[in-house]
Amino acid sequence: DSGVTQTPKHLITATGQRVTLRCSPRSGDLSVYWYQQSLDQGLQFLIQYYNGEERAKGNILERFSAQQFPDLHSELNLSSLELGDSALYFCASSPGPTSNQPQHFGDGTRLSIL
């Protein structure tokens, strides 16, 4: 058990809809990262929050947004969903803001767009 909790485990929805994925980091970790994993693209970094502030952005679409709340949990919002958004979405957490610290991953949310 990594200590990172993601809900829900599975989401099935239709094109054009909006969904929210939730992540609770490991106790004591201030950074939360979101990744997308698809078969042909590997692990793609989307966005990082550190102690409530956006820290880094990766290949995140404008239709996607995230935030980190005062209790440090984070939500990833995906809107105007397209078939190509079907993927595994992972959250990871680490103690500090930089990428040279251990990141621990949750078990992901599998998003299926019909």
Next chain:
Amino acid sequence: QQQVKQSPQSLIVQKGGIPIINCAYENTAFDYFPWYQQFPGKGPALLIAIRPDVSEKKEGRFTISFNKSAKQFSLHIMDSQPGDSATYFCAAGSGGSNYKLTFGKGTLLTVNP
């Protein structure tokens, strides 16, 4: 320049064999090199990590070898078991403010009984 190249894409070994997975990077700002193990339906699990001040690190049956001058690092799995069958990802991170943890594309390891 932030790419990490991982090989091979897939690997099949017999039980007891020593699979070796290799990664190479370009950017000398990287100073943290973890390996992750991922089983189907699960998130990547941090397996072992190394920093450039050492050339080798062992944890149980897993060993990282690091060659700073060649900018390469590799994962060796001693006495591999069928339960080690998984996808393995190398990655590289940095203390610099503009660097994200950069992953290789993964190696699918199959250990036959």
